[in-house]
Amino acid sequence: MEDSSAEPERWRDLDMLLARPGNIVSAGFDPSPQLRREIGEFARVLVVGAGGLGCELLKDLALSGFRNIDVIDMDTIEVSNLNRQFLFRLRDVGKSKAEVAAKRVMERVSGVNITPHFCRIEDMEIEFYNDFNIIVLGLDSIEARSYINSVACSFLEYDSEDNPIPETVKPMVDGGTEGFKGHARVILPGTTPCFECNIWLFPPQVKFPLCTLAETPRTPAHCIEYAHLIKWDEVHSGKTFDPDDPEHMQWVYLEAVKRAELFGITGVTYSLTQGVVKNIIPAIASTNAIISAACALEALKIVSGCSKSLSNYMMYNGVKGTHIKVTDFVREKDCIVCGPGTLIELDISVTLSQFIETLGQHPKLLILKPSVTHRGNNLYMQSPPILEQMTRLNLPLPLYELMGKVPRDALHVSGTAESSGKKTSSLMKLRVVFRGPAEIDTAASI
Amino acid sequence: MINLFKIKDKKNQDAGNANGRPPLKKQSAGELRLHKDITELNLPSTTTISFPNGKDDLMNFEISIRPDEGYHMGGTFIFTFQVPPSYPHEPPKVKCKTKVYHPNIDLEGNVCLNILREDWKPVLNINTIIYGLSHLFTQPNHEDPLNHDAATVLRDNPRLFETNARRAMSGGYVGQVYFPRCI
Numbered sequence: 001m002e003d004s005s006a007e008p009e010r011w012r013d014l015d016m017l018l019a020r021p022g023n024i025v026s027a028g029f030d031p032s033p034q035l036r037r038e039i040g041e042f043a044r045v046l047v048v049g050a051g052g053l054g055c056e057l058l059k060d061l062a063l064s065g066f067r068n069i070d071v072i073d074m075d076t077i078e079v080s081n082l083n084r085q086f087l088f089r090l091r092d093v094g095k096s097k098a099e100v101a102a103k104r105v106m107e108r109v110s111g112v113n114i115t116p117h118f119c120r121i122e123d124m125e126i127e128f129y130n131d132f133n134i135i136v137l138g139l140d141s142i143e144a145r146s147y148i149n150s151v152a153c154s155f156l157e158y159d160s161e162d163n164p165i166p167e168t169v170k171p172m173v174d175g176g177t178e179g180f181k182g183h184a185r186v187i188l189p190g191t192t193p194c195f196e197c198n199i200w201l202f203p204p205q206v207k208f209p210l211c212t213l214a215e216t217p218r219t220p221a222h223c224i225e226y227a228h229l230i231k232w233d234e235v236h237s238g239k240t241f242d243p244d245d246p247e248h249m250q251w252v253y254l255e256a257v258k259r260a261e262l263f264g265i266t267g268v269t270y271s272l273t274q275g276v277v278k279n280i281i282p283a284i285a286s287t288n289a290i291i292s293a294a295c296a297l298e299a300l301k302i303v304s305g306c307s308k309s310l311s312n313y314m315m316y317n318g319v320k321g322t323h324i325k326v327t328d329f330v331r332e333k334d335c336i337v338c339g340p341g342t343l344i345e346l347d348i349s350v351t352l353s354q355f356i357e358t359l360g361q362h363p364k365l366l367i368l369k370p371s372v373t374h375r376g377n378n379l380y381m382q383s384p385p386i387l388e389q390m391t392r393l394n395l396p397l398p399l400y401e402l403m404g405k406v407p408r409d410a411l412h413v414s415g416t417a418e419s420s421g422k423k424t425s426s427l428m429k430l431r432v433v434f435r436g437p438a439e440i441d442t443a444a445s446i
Numbered sequence: 447m448i449n450l451f452k453i454k455d456k457k458n459q460d461a462g463n464a465n466g467r468p469p470l471k472k473q474s475a476g477e478l479r480l481h482k483d484i485t486e487l488n489l490p491s492t493t494t495i496s497f498p499n500g501k502d503d504l505m506n507f508e509i510s511i512r513p514d515e516g517y518h519m520g521g522t523f524i525f526t527f528q529v530p531p532s533y534p535h536e537p538p539k540v541k542c543k544t545k546v547y548h549p550n551i552d553l554e555g556n557v558c559l560n561i562l563r564e565d566w567k568p569v570l571n572i573n574t575i576i577y578g579l580s581h582l583f584t585q586p587n588h589e590d591p592l593n594h595d596a597a598t599v600l601r602d603n604p605r606l607f608e609t610n611a612r613r614a615m616s617g618g619y620v621g622q623v624y625f626p627r628c629i
């Protein structure tokens with residue numbers, strides 16, 4: 001692979017930015033003529049999504065000096081993507097977005113190495129995500145953002161003073177667009193709010209009442225949702241509707257057209273059907289370009305320190321004129337995903353039932369009747385009785401063993417917390433550190 | 447900013463350093479919130495819950511309601527819950543597995559209950575939904591029909607509705623439709 005320094009002109013402005021000192025740089029910024037090369041050599045970036053935002057992000061990051069980039073996307077290219085997902089051509093329809101996007105950017109920017117992953121984000125091992133220094137998200141769904149967020153936050157560890165340990169912080173830059181509107185945000189787990197800290201920023205999807213769909217449809221969307229939610233099941237007993245299967249989509253479209261004719265409603269089209277069923281918001285190429293540019297720049301700033309980072313949420317609104325507002329949201333300090341949780345030190349011999357008893361006496365918790373869950377394993381459920389029975393056998397076992405014999409890890413408890421005579425139900429994160437023979441291998445931080 | 451020199455160092459020492467981590471599995475925020483909802487359930491006496499996939503899959507469960515009053519008294523009706531990872535931002539998907547003659551539940555098991563769709567709020571919980579479902583049996587409502595025929599009969603001839611509901615629960619035909627026994 002040729003060295004990118006072979007094209008000094010291409011990199012002149014970036015080199016100037018990275019080689020000169022300044023007043024608004026991050027603490028620790030170390031300007032040098034080699035900085036771009038070092039970023040290219042040592043920084044690994046993951047781009048999640050190779051759609052409208054992803055195409056822009058890959059191009060922007062490659063032109064910002066990043067040379068080790070991975071991209072993950074399960075989607076294949078559709079004709080309707082071509083107006084804005086500029087790395088794709090008509091002959092690419094049906095191929096993997098991640099693979100084609102990676103190839104096209106590598107053809108254009110010498111020295112950059114982009115590894116595509118044509119799969120679901122859940123298909124990769126959790127440790128895969130830990131290999132990157134920064135994760136940039138170009139997604140359109142809450143589920144996917146929430147998943148990546150919880151994975152990135154699961155690497156975060158806190159020291160005994162509840163300060164995040166820098167080496168365990170996995171920075172994320174998240175972009176999103178909706179027509180003329182968009183956002184770019186920087187998530188430094190443990191420092192700035194994570195996705196769950198202010199999930200309320202995302203409006204929930206509009207859901208029509210089923211009886212309206214069944215009885216009194218008034219809009220093309222009502223007809224489409226009728227075909228999708230009610231008619232599909234009626235005709236295909238037991239077969240699950242797959243939004244990614246074009247035949248299924250075509251069926252829903254045709255049924256929606258029939259429905260619309262019956263009620264004298266006009267405006268059902270195939271692309272509207274896709275839009276309603278998959279909850280696709282119309283995308284505008286230039287909004288994607290603006291938001292991706294902001295995200296790529298933030299990624300460069302986080303990695304190089306060449307300027308202060310966005311703190312921490314930029315809202316862009318181009319509906320009426322152009323408005324940009326930056327809000328410094330605050331972290332939810334008790335966030336069950338990114339928060340430190342309460343530190344508890346335990347002997348490796350402590351059983352689950354002793355641990356549960358401890359929680360009621362612990363001055364910072366005073367949590368009664370706690371149910372305990374660890375990485376998807378429900379260790380003990382106080383209620384309902386059927387789950388209590390299934391988990392009761394764990395009670396006499398040492399918690400250390402139930403948690404997979406790791407020196408430290410987080411777990412969550414739900415129960416009743418009592419403070420000044422008032423009982424409130426609560427869900428808490430706990431950071432358990434084990435003492436005992438295992439201490440030998442925990443010379444590192446807690 | 448990220449310390450590039452630390453990254454360099456880390457690269458060198460990374461080999462074979464698993465850092466004492468367990469094989470990681472993540473638990474979504476939705477799963478955690480559901481954990482709290484489930485352990486706090488306060489089920490009506492007519493209702494039981496079961497977890498077909500065992501204790502570690504709370505996201506898919508079933509509720510069985512046996513109304514002790516109303517037109518459907520004595521029947522047993524199973525509802526399946528599918529809770530999305532984005533819970534409670536998004537509501538669970540609930541379907542009635544038992545074929546029922548009811549104005550607000552269609553023959554495919556779709557349920558017309560406002561808090562399952564348009565009126566869902568993240569402050570609501572699984573308990574609210576279960577109470578909402580129980581309420582459908584004590585107060586079937588012909589104004590929000592999903593089963594159009596059943597709704598019309600309930601509105602115009604509650605006596606006939608009662609007979610039809612009984613016949614359906616005992617296993618039999620109402621009009622052209624066969625209902626398996628659920629008593």
Ligand SMILES: [Zn+2]
Nearest residue numbers: 194197335338
């Ligand atoms: Zn958080």
